[in-house]
Amino acid sequence: MQPIYTQTVGSGGVSSVTFNNIPQTFTDLKVVFSGRTSDTGNDRAVPFVWINGTGDNSSNTRLYSIPNVATGSDRASGGFIGYASTATNTANTFGSQEIYLPNYTSANFKQMIVDGVSESNSTTQVGLTLVSVLFRTTSAVSSFSIISSAGNWVQYSTFSLYGITKG
């Protein structure tokens, strides 16, 4: 696994982070991030991803659990990924997510597996998710965006892109 780039968000916050001109020389891609949003309306964020500048023709299937609140599974359109922490969570807590995108240069549809947790250092306000995201595009992935669905990614949210070559 080879690091391609790591971006840490600065003091102003941003709505999204996009990796452009991704090298086409690896077999798989992996995105790992530690994220917290400025959203004050919810105790967990539901960010989403775009590839090649669009979320068109994407859908997701989720297993989710927010202990004592809701547990279940669902399917929806859009590239929603796992939960991230928000401004309502305990200060200095960030959610963690890992996105694995195999065969990103192939002419097949692009399917990724995402596991994500929001964190709040409390007995409530913790969300766990395992998500399958499908983009119905046969184009190679050259651009990947991680977008907050409400508010900004706050300072110190960190996004890393890795390339993986088959052994």
Added chain:
Amino acid sequence: MSKVIEIDCSTGVSVERDMTEAELTAQAAMQAQAEADRAEAEEAKAASDALKASARAKLVAGTPLTEEEAATLVL
């Protein structure tokens, strides 16, 4: 105005710019969908909990359960 960070992986250059109108519109639509999904999940959990509580109370009282209540207890 919301900002975005774009990284050019071929050069390692990272730039920050304002969101476009199209990006703002797309984000708002996804936010609305996320909220709807969240509300639906929480309502389903609340309804299920209420059914289980009702079934439990009826069992203790020895009164008949509805089909829905029984389904929460028997697989």
